[in-house]
Amino acid sequence: MQIAVLGAGVVGVTTAYYLAEAGHDVTIVDRETEIARSCSLGNGAQLSYSYVDAMASPAFLAKMPGLLAGIDRAIRVRPPVNMDLVRWGLSFLWQCSSDKATRNTIANLALAQRSKQLLDELRPKLNGDFGFKAAGKLVLLRSEREMAHARETCKLKAEYGNRVDVVSMEEAISIEPGLAHMPGPYAGAVSSPGDDVGDSRAFAEILAQHLQDTTTCKIFLNTEIDKLLVEKDKLKAVSTDQGILDADAVVVCLGTWSPALLKPLGINTSIYPARGYSVTLPPGPHVPSASITDLGCRFVMSRIGEKVRVAGFADFVGSDISRDAGRIQELLEIAKAKAPGAADFAATPNHSWAGSRPLTPNGQPIIGPTSVRGLFLNTGHGSFGWTLACASGEKVSSLIAEQFVATEPQHHRKQYPSASPSLT
Numbered sequence: 001m002q003i004a005v006l007g008a009g010v011v012g013v014t015t016a017y018y019l020a021e022a023g024h025d026v027t028i029v030d031r032e033t034e035i036a037r038s039c040s041l042g043n044g045a046q047l048s049y050s051y052v053d054a055m056a057s058p059a060f061l062a063k064m065p066g067l068l069a070g071i072d073r074a075i076r077v078r079p080p081v082n083m084d085l086v087r088w089g090l091s092f093l094w095q096c097s098s099d100k101a102t103r104n105t106i107a108n109l110a111l112a113q114r115s116k117q118l119l120d121e122l123r124p125k126l127n128g129d130f131g132f133k134a135a136g137k138l139v140l141l142r143s144e145r146e147m148a149h150a151r152e153t154c155k156l157k158a159e160y161g162n163r164v165d166v167v168s169m170e171e172a173i174s175i176e177p178g179l180a181h182m183p184g185p186y187a188g189a190v191s192s193p194g195d196d197v198g199d200s201r202a203f204a205e206i207l208a209q210h211l212q213d214t215t216t217c218k219i220f221l222n223t224e225i226d227k228l229l230v231e232k233d234k235l236k237a238v239s240t241d242q243g244i245l246d247a248d249a250v251v252v253c254l255g256t257w258s259p260a261l262l263k264p265l266g267i268n269t270s271i272y273p274a275r276g277y278s279v280t281l282p283p284g285p286h287v288p289s290a291s292i293t294d295l296g297c298r299f300v301m302s303r304i305g306e307k308v309r310v311a312g313f314a315d316f317v318g319s320d321i322s323r324d325a326g327r328i329q330e331l332l333e334i335a336k337a338k339a340p341g342a343a344d345f346a347a348t349p350n351h352s353w354a355g356s357r358p359l360t361p362n363g364q365p366i367i368g369p370t371s372v373r374g375l376f377l378n379t380g381h382g383s384f385g386w387t388l389a390c391a392s393g394e395k396v397s398s399l400i401a402e403q404f405v406a407t408e409p410q411h412h413r414k415q416y417p418s419a420s421p422s423l424t
């Protein structure tokens with residue numbers, strides 16, 4: 001089959017890989033001039049397999065008054081609030097019950113565990129360094145209350161096969177000596193030794209090259225996707241500013257831009273952009289080897305080779321993805337106060353970045369078929385797109401196989417044209 005993958009972020013490229021592995025002729029389309037230049041470019045680099053918790057939860061609900069009062073510096077909502085955000089916010093609140101939070105987290109954990117397995121299988125096949133390290137992770141907690149909550153969620157995670165422990169600060173420092181130079185104050189941490197680190201942009205570039213070297217995969221960059229062409233509820237082609245791309249199936253991996261392409265077809269995806277920021281710096285004298293998450297201040301820190309990436313914040317400012325210099329400075333100040341020896345904060349120029357997480361209300365990505373035959377989604381990965389990319393790609397690939405094998409007459413199976421796709 002000829003399959004078009006729309007979007008060359010980490011989710012799109014990984015999707016293309018699993019489709020090509022399944023024997024399809026794949027074309028990736030993106031408007032950027034290079035691979036992974038949007039949300040997959042400067043993220044926190046955490047392969048956070050044991051921490052993919054849904055943001056919508058009773059704990060988050062309890063913090064809402066402080067958020068709305070602007071006390072939490074890490075989350076901002078810029079007025080005027082639009083109807084899309086109101087609708088998204090109501091769906092988010094609906095997901096904040098304990099039962100739903102647990103269900104959503106368990107679903108993500110299953111996808112995360114499968115992703116870890118798949119990336120471990122894929123890594124030896126790739127030529128190139130994407131800063132992968134089995135670094136482990138420590139999530140820093142500030143109070144006994146947070147520790148008690150963490151013990152509950154760790155119990156649940158352990159039941160689902162995750163290696164996670166709530167540890168005292170002394171134990172955390174013995175795992176990661178760099179923490180002795182982080183003043184806190186912290187009450188303890190969640191340690192997850194099975195979590196990893198890697199640069200998702202470098203990974204996507206290396207994987208895209210691997211696809212071009214070893215499969216029939218074509219990549220059309222610098223190509224704006226205008227609309228999807230559908231006839232009698234069946235997908236026909238993709239219209240772009242470079243021409244029409246015929247396809248037997250299409251997978252939408254456009255991150256925060258997915259709803260705009262799907263809306264004209266009456267397909268409503270509840271995805272809202274949450275803008276975050278990062279700075280990449282030279283390491284300091286006490287740089288942690290493990291990846292660190294400070295839950296209270298909402299920033300993460302990962303060592304990628306000879307660099308340290310500090311990322312965080314969530315601003316609900318619509319589709320604006322501009323680099324807000326003030327917010328980047330704020331992120332730097334918080335990270336410097338909390339981890340002064342981790343990075344060379346005085347280094348110039350800092351590589352700074354802003355990107356928008358495609359957030360769904362329940363925190364789960366949207367993976368699967370739509371009401372249009374041949375049109376599939378793999379989008380809405382929120383804060384965990386890099387972590388969940390491999391299993392999401394594998395899953396959508398198997399769902400495509402299911403739809404086509406289930407509905408094609410027996411004698412038509414495996415007789416799809418294999419000519420290379422082109423823009424006409």
Ligand SMILES: Cc1cc2nc3c(=O)[nH]c(=O)nc-3n(C[C@H](O)[C@H](O)[C@H](O)COP(=O)(O)OP(=O)(O)OC[C@H]3O[C@@H](n4cnc5c(N)ncnc54)[C@H](O)[C@@H]3O)c2cc1C
Pocket residue numbers: 006007008009010011012029030031032036037038039040041042043044045046047048223224225226253254255256257274275276277278300311312313355356357358379380381382383384385386387388
């Ligand atoms: C501050 C921050 C920190 C994060 N940290 C982590 C982390 O540590 N671990 C983790 O797992 N995740 C993290 N994330 C989340 C992760 O970065 C995202 O979930 C992931 O990058 C989403 O990938 P994607 O491929 O779906 O989207 P994108 O990377 O945004 O790709 C979408 C692509 O679609 C293209 N596109 C859109 N519209 C069109 C169009 N009309 N025509 C052509 N092309 C189009 C864009 O150019 C883009 O390349 C973080 C996010 C942020 C903001």
